[in-house]
Amino acid sequence: MSNRAIFAIEVAIVALAFAVHVARLSKKRLLSFKYTIGWMSVCLFGIFASPLVFLITPLAKWLRLTPTALLIAMSTISVAVILIQLSVSISGNQRKMETLVRENALLRESLGISMKDKQSDHSK
């Protein structure tokens, strides 16, 4: 078996292991449906694209890079894209949370409910 074939199998195994881990996280409700689908897509891409690793060397040559540099560049870009997407998602959640805190305060004021009163009720 050639080195390329072994490398393709290794990539597929890693992607499969990653998919199993994602599925476990999803079952434990630690990952939302949206992110489960996203990560599963990445894993499936890894599994099905693993036979295409033989394309890396000619592609690297065409781009005048070493195969290692090409892989590092692809990984870095992928990670950057994922981080930006997560930052957007976190920013959106932060905005929603701030709006919720403000609206909660306005609602409590209009209903005449003090937070301290509510806390003392819970502690009774």
Next chain:
Amino acid sequence: MVVIPALNEQETISKVVQDVSSLGFNVLVVDDGSSDLTANRARSSGAQILELSMNLGVGGALQSGFSYAVHHNFEAVVQIDADGQHPANEIFNLIDRANATDADVVLGSRFLMDTFEMKVSRTRKFAMWILKLVASRACKTRISDSSSGFRLIRMPLLGHFSKLFPSHYLGDTFEALVICGRRNYKVVEIPASFSDRKHGQSSASSKVAVLLIFRALFVTTFGLHFQLPEKVASRAD
């Protein structure tokens, strides 16, 4: 209405609320997630209270106050600090100036008072000088105190701020001023007395403040700040 954003100001809030209430103003204290008795003391002093369940920063607290004012059909809001550094009777000066000039924002400036001298490092002084230049250029008038927490804001700007207002340091003061100026809202300044803080701590240390000032300059230089609708027509038109 007078809006007072407050974070852990239990020592001073009662006096500030009583001073403002005695002048006949509606007072709203926005408790920005205080861990002390700020909300209770403000309530027992006769203020309306908005209790935020977590700290949102001065801008977040102010935005809550602006929303409250808009919901209750107030035409204008005066913001003062909860630490008692602004004399309550000078609120009338802000209102008079707003009525006389038809301004959207009236700022109370510490630096227009001859008696005031700020004890800060040279670096911070220099950074604040740059802030003044940028704010003055944007507002097309001389701004001497771009980070003042003593100001009047009126409709329609108040309505816009109730929907969108930055909560980070200098976002609610300097950046808000710059964007007001750039969108043709009228900003004017009047002298305002300022006494030293007797209790509590200021919101940023000197070194951190300098860094945050440069962040604010970066944000305004590259237009990364929040956006406001252009002012359509002035009330005088």
